[in-house]
Amino acid sequence: MKTLFNFRNLLLAALLITGYTSLAQTTSTTKKEETMKTYLIERDIPSAGNFTAADLKAISQKSCSVLKDMGSDNIQWVQSYVTDDKIFCVYKAKNEDLIREHGAKGGFPVTKITEISSVISPATAQQ
Known part of the structure; x- marks a missing residue:
């Protein structure tokens, strides 16, 4: 049971890190728009x-x-x-x-x- 709990936490952490990394890459490569x-x-x-x-x-x-x-x-x-x-x-x-x-x-x-x-x-x- 403890192994299943650790695996679930590890999987959740991996998904969060992957999502955050993807978001960071998208934001950093987006060109800042010049306002009028x-x-x-x-x-x-x-x-x-x-x-x-x-x-x-x-x-x-x-x-x-x-x-x-x-x-x-x-x-x-x-x-x-x-x-x-x-x-x-x-x-x-x-x-x-x-x-x-x-x-x-x-x-x-x-x-x-x-x-x-x-x-x-x-x-x-x-x-």
């Missing part, structure tokens, strides 16, 4: 506030085409704000270089890139 950060991009574009709906549509289509080629796992456009002489864009990207690459491929100026560290709104006051 949120950025505010400032683009100096003279007379941007005078763009027509057709102009803005064409710019949007060009941007979306470039983004599709770059892959949504790397960079995503959230939205943009058009002012008199600038366009401010909010993007999610793995790094700033991808935003510069998007600008270069699309022909969009990139004047300044700022990583957004926090977002607040009127709802923040209620929390």
Whole structure:
């Protein structure tokens, strides 16, 4: 009886060690995924506030085409704000270089890139 008990414990220990080793190998070889950060991009574009709906549509289509080629796992456009002489864009990207690459491929100026560290709104006051 004692031999059967020891054998069962030994078998259980072997199974646990095998499972743990398998898990450790899987985790250690898995590539760490880079998370996307949120950025505010400032683009100096003279007379941007005078763009027509057709102009803005064409710019949007060009941007979306470039983004599709770059892959949504790397960079995503959230939205943009058009002012008199600038366009401010909010993007999610793995790094700033991808935003510069998007600008270069699309022909969009990139004047300044700022990583957004926090977002607040009127709802923040209620929390």
